[in-house]
Amino acid sequence: MGKLTVLSIRAALKTPGRYGDGDGLYLLVRGPGQASWMARLQHQGKQRDFGLGSVKTVELAEARELCRQYRRELRAGRDPLVLTRPVKGMTSTFKDAATEFINGRFSGAALSAAKARLETYILPKIGRYQIQSIDAEMIAECIRPVWTAKPETGRRLRDLIIRTIRHGRPDGPLLEATLAKAVSDRLPRQPSKANYLALPYSEVPALVKRLEAKGGIGALALRAVILTAARSGEVRGANWDEVDLDAAVWTVPAERMKMRRPHRVPLSAEAVAIFRAAEAHRRVGTDLIFPSPGGKVLSDMTLTKVLRDLEVAATTHGFRSSFRTWAAEQTSVSGEIAEAALAHAVPNAVEAAYKRTDFFDRRAELMAAWGRFTTGGGGKVVPIRQGDAA
Template structure:
């Protein structure tokens, strides 16, 4: 490539790009305006960075500025963000912190506040953080989201919303002229699989009041429903429960592998409230069956519709299975117990090593502590107050 000369720069009139070598270009616009840009590439990402108007910056100075830009890029310094800071425009990273600081006092849940900024710092700041918030465009956001769009779809959707909140804040502050072109970004991302339809669940804040109402009338269906809630078990596992599976002295319920969805034996530590419930079931025990919750037909278990009817009679538009979601939300939002512990309590499929650990010894006792506090929360308040619970 032939290098430019001062004379050729002055003589050039045709719109286009004229290379000088080492990434420096003279750019002539459609209206004849001339400017300098330097093309740089770092970590597989190519960018054009403007370094001044050709009418004010001579060729020699343009080469010097281009060299400075390349040197800064190699040292990990973003010249555009550096200039933006000097002009009072924050980087995306600084904008994230500013938006968080402004909104955090209005967020009632400290965990949500922490999750909001952690999501951005984990998935957006590493790629967008050093950019001026004015220069974060649709292409950059699309690439940022694409990295986790299929692998972590729910997290990616939250990240999209939170990045957009930061950019909208920048528009409102006058740091940039336009919001993100979200429709363009969405169309440029691969299609995510349809979300799984979840069972209707009761918000955990309403559960103590619900439990009080549930206990107002005693029936086989209501007792089975209470057992399902206190143990966070599937309704089918509760309906087929047998007395031989219960050890009320040890406060455990051992569900055999053939009745478990994952095909593994599952030990459920029973809270004092659950033990008291089963002790209270003794008068209902039938001589002809080992079922804890027998149905109306001799030797048959309680039907799933019996639990559904109990909920309908109470005027609650949720499902029995949905109380497992209620439990999971409560653990995630109101306690500090690890997610693996909650997944083990729900008998969800996790690694064999994790399952084995949580079925015995000290880990089983940790599950017992969790279920004891869960049961206390369920029955401990008739007015629906939310208790902030922290695992020791």
């Protein structure tokens, strides 16, 4: 724990001097309004000082992270000053390149989600480095903390970094494939989807009632995840122009889908009620249906915390498994329809070419039954329509 606090920094700014936070981090105050951060670290047996920026632009938490990051680079035999120094003909930092990339590639909720990932996980660690200096080891260290704890987030972070490099470096397209493999080789194996804890479907209705009683935007979003059988990120990033509540359909754009294809989600009456309840949480400046208090995309941890608070031994992703098992054991629809409801890819490319339909009407019947079941209204057995048999 560092010695400095926000209050002690405010007091220190009145008196010139050097104020230590611990672990080599110092606040240098030269006069009124003139203060900056410095990291004093050992390198090859010598003491070196590294400027980390003005206190006006670099907050305490960021300064601590930069100090730790510089120490890691030195231990790895890399010079932080070289990594942050512009390369001849290349003047973009990773932050500049990433900002340009996401603003040109994404829009709406997808842009908000990309910004949130950058600001939360990536920029504090590698944002100030020149994009030309980013290598596989640095990428791996950046995403290691979430790689196994939140596999989907880890993969999205890796892909965002590598796509930024592809966009921002002349040799980016040539590096893309080898860089992705080199990063993966430096990281532990991620848990398989089978390791996502799923709540037995028989216990889902009771949980939905508890979530309704709990209230709050996190519980509301989690109810939407359960009722739609959608992925957490698809629900958290959903915005109002994607839904037609009168028609009871939610169209997730391709850019927000794992398979990069648009997906129409039929909304049961119970799911529509959840989306209408979300209207009370509308915030100025955002179109998100389930916004955080700050108007940004809810983090996956928000939904995880709801489950932890209720002492539920399951993951958010696991509710898709709960739905799939229920569909197999309690309805008469084919596996093909159930898989389509989950927006899973058809494994055989030739078979996929013949399946031009998204089975919307049949999925609507299935989701209506799921909605009734999860809210205590029954929903056991969806009749087989011609062509539904597996």
